[in-house]
Amino acid sequence: MRRDPSWVKSRIAARILLHxxxxxxxxxxxxxxxxxxxxxxxxxxxxxxxxxxxxxxxxLPVTEYHALLRATVAxxx
Numbered sequence: 001m002r003r004d005p006s007w008v009k010s011r012i013a014a015r016i017l018l019h020x021x022x023x024x025x026x027x028x029x030x031x032x033x034x035x036x037x038x039x040x041x042x043x044x045x046x047x048x049x050x051x052x053x054x055x056x057x058x059x060l061p062v063t064e065y066h067a068l069l070r071a072t073v074a075x076x077x
Contacts, residue, residue, distance in 0.1 A: 006041030007050070013042055014050035017072055 013036045016029045036042050048069065055065040 006039075006043075006046060009036055009039055009042045010046035011050040011054065012036065013047050014054055017047070017051075018054065018068070021068055021071060 012032065016025070016033050016036070019025050019029055051065060051068060054060075055062075055068075
Protein backbone atom coordinates (compact mmCIF):
# COMPACT_ATOMS: atom_id res chain seq x y z
CA MET A 1 0.00 0.00 0.00
CA ARG A 2 1.37 3.37 -1.01
CA ARG A 3 0.96 6.32 1.36
CA ASP A 4 0.41 9.90 0.37
CA PRO A 5 3.62 11.95 0.92
CA SER A 6 1.72 14.70 2.72
CA TRP A 7 0.26 12.15 5.15
CA VAL A 8 3.70 10.73 5.91
CA LYS A 9 5.13 14.21 6.48
CA SER A 10 2.20 15.09 8.76
CA ARG A 11 2.81 11.97 10.85
CA ILE A 12 6.45 12.97 11.19
CA ALA A 13 5.38 16.47 12.27
CA ALA A 14 3.00 14.98 14.85
CA ARG A 15 5.77 12.76 16.23
CA ILE A 16 8.09 15.77 16.49
CA LEU A 17 5.40 17.61 18.46
CA LEU A 18 5.06 14.57 20.74
CA HIS A 19 8.84 14.62 21.29
CA UNK A 20 8.66 18.30 22.16
CA UNK A 21 5.88 17.69 24.68
CA UNK A 22 7.93 14.99 26.36
CA UNK A 23 11.08 17.13 26.38
CA UNK A 24 13.06 14.94 24.00
CA UNK A 25 13.52 17.31 21.09
CA UNK A 26 16.91 17.07 19.39
CA UNK A 27 18.60 19.29 16.81
CA UNK A 28 17.57 16.94 13.99
CA UNK A 29 13.91 17.26 15.02
CA UNK A 30 14.19 21.05 14.97
CA UNK A 31 15.72 21.08 11.48
CA UNK A 32 13.08 18.71 10.16
CA UNK A 33 10.28 20.73 11.80
CA UNK A 34 11.43 23.85 9.94
CA UNK A 35 11.32 21.97 6.63
CA UNK A 36 7.86 20.56 7.37
CA UNK A 37 6.60 23.99 8.43
CA UNK A 38 7.40 25.31 4.95
CA UNK A 39 5.76 22.37 3.15
CA UNK A 40 2.31 23.37 1.81
CA UNK A 41 1.09 19.75 1.93
CA UNK A 42 1.50 19.53 5.71
CA UNK A 43 -1.71 21.10 6.99
CA UNK A 44 -3.10 21.52 10.50
CA UNK A 45 -5.91 19.14 9.63
CA UNK A 46 -3.53 16.38 8.55
CA UNK A 47 -1.37 16.86 11.64
CA UNK A 48 -4.50 16.61 13.83
CA UNK A 49 -5.47 13.37 12.09
CA UNK A 50 -1.93 12.08 12.54
CA UNK A 51 -2.09 12.89 16.27
CA UNK A 52 -5.32 10.93 16.56
CA UNK A 53 -3.85 8.00 14.65
CA UNK A 54 -0.66 7.91 16.74
CA UNK A 55 -2.60 8.19 20.00
CA UNK A 56 -4.84 5.29 18.93
CA UNK A 57 -1.85 3.14 17.91
CA UNK A 58 -0.06 3.79 21.20
CA UNK A 59 -3.28 3.38 23.25
CA LEU A 60 -2.84 6.84 24.76
CA PRO A 61 -5.84 8.12 26.72
CA VAL A 62 -8.12 10.63 25.06
CA THR A 63 -7.24 13.17 27.74
CA GLU A 64 -3.58 13.12 26.64
CA TYR A 65 -4.64 13.59 23.02
CA HIS A 66 -6.74 16.63 23.97
CA ALA A 67 -3.97 18.02 26.19
CA LEU A 68 -1.54 17.69 23.30
CA LEU A 69 -3.91 19.52 20.96
CA ARG A 70 -4.48 22.32 23.50
CA ALA A 71 -0.71 22.71 23.99
CA THR A 72 -0.13 22.80 20.24
CA VAL A 73 -2.86 25.35 19.61
CA ALA A 74 -1.68 27.53 22.51
CA UNK A 75 1.88 27.51 21.13
CA UNK A 76 0.68 28.46 17.64
CA UNK A 77 -1.41 31.38 18.90
